[in-house]
Amino acid sequence: MNKKIYSIIAIIILVAVYGYDAYFDQQVEEQVVAQGATAKTNTNEYFLPTSTTGQVVHHEGYSLSYSETHEQPEWVAYELKKSHLSNTNFKRPYFEIDKAVKTGAAHWRNYKNSGYDRGHLCPAGDRKYSQAAHDETFLTSNITPQKHDFNAGVWNRLEQKTRYWANKYDGVFVVSGGILNGKMKTIGEEKVAVPNQFYKVLIDVNSGEAKMLAFLLDHKESKEPLYKFVVSVDEIEKRTGIDFFSQLEDTVENRLEASAVYSNWSF
DNA sequence: CTGCGATTC
DNA sequence: GAATCGCAG
Numbered sequence: 001m002n003k004k005i006y007s008i009i010a011i012i013i014l015v016a017v018y019g020y021d022a023y024f025d026q027q028v029e030e031q032v033v034a035q036g037a038t039a040k041t042n043t044n045e046y047f048l049p050t051s052t053t054g055q056v057v058h059h060e061g062y063s064l065s066y067s068e069t070h071e072q073p074e075w076v077a078y079e080l081k082k083s084h085l086s087n088t089n090f091k092r093p094y095f096e097i098d099k100a101v102k103t104g105a106a107h108w109r110n111y112k113n114s115g116y117d118r119g120h121l122c123p124a125g126d127r128k129y130s131q132a133a134h135d136e137t138f139l140t141s142n143i144t145p146q147k148h149d150f151n152a153g154v155w156n157r158l159e160q161k162t163r164y165w166a167n168k169y170d171g172v173f174v175v176s177g178g179i180l181n182g183k184m185k186t187i188g189e190e191k192v193a194v195p196n197q198f199y200k201v202l203i204d205v206n207s208g209e210a211k212m213l214a215f216l217l218d219h220k221e222s223k224e225p226l227y228k229f230v231v232s233v234d235e236i237e238k239r240t241g242i243d244f245f246s247q248l249e250d251t252v253e254n255r256l257e258a259s260a261v262y263s264n265w266s267f
Numbered sequence: 268c269t270g271c272g273a274t275t276c
Numbered sequence: 277g278a279a280t281c282g283c284a285g
Binding site (some may be wrong): 092117118120152 | 269
């Protein structure tokens with residue numbers, strides 16, 4: 001008689017424990033998917049945007065989608081981890097053609113005496129954790145023509161603020177590029193297009209609830225505070241045709257990308 | 268930090 | 277072309 005009761009109790013306990021465990025796992029999984037936290041284990045692969053050009057190239061420190069017609073990337077994406085931040089000073093190497101771009105990346109000569117900077121999209125300052133990572137940003141597939149006062153000015157301020165956020169929020173994912181449409185000037189024999197606007201999109205999945213932030217800047221120097229350039233991710237998608245953060249669960253993605261609220265980001 | 272240009276070999 | 281140096285915001 002006692003045996004029977006013990007057996008029943010044991011079964012009830014087993015079911016309860018198993019059930020709770022399964023429930024707990026499910027909750028965790030939903031949370032992980034919602035926050036895109038699996039990105040942690042897959043660095044810059046997880047949050048890659050879609051490519052409108054069909055030519056995605058992966059490097060150790062960043063990935064890019066190359067637009068042959070504009071001779072520059074339509075986006076450059078990478079994770080800026082807190083551990084990447086460093087004060088090391090590496091000597092600047094020479095710019096090199098990215099051999100991984102099969103259609104042929106632009107030669108740096110296009111920029112020579114053009115009046116435009118060779119502007120990094122994955123900044124050298126974000127890849128200072130090793131000489132190799134640093135030097136890898138000097139591939140011309142990571143470069144876009146930028147006015148010097150813009151590059152060294154408001155764009156540089158935004159990059160420094162991004163490093164501030166990477167430190168504060170334990171890493172952020174970054175996607176940057178020029179808006180490659182409309183009428184654009186070109187420079188050099190290969191006719192590298194000069195974007196009229198540049199964008200930067202950020203996502204933080206490592207500190208609390210996932211949050212996004214997007215910037216759209218005219219290609220001109222500005223002393224305005226950075227929050228004045230905040231737009232929704234949807235706005236950038238509309239202008240570029242690129243789909244960002246599609247790995248997120250749809251309702252989460254839609255909600256975050258429609259918002260231009262920046263109150264949960266510290267400026 | 269973001270860069271360019273002159274000079275030298 | 278490669279490396280070094282100085283300069284500017």
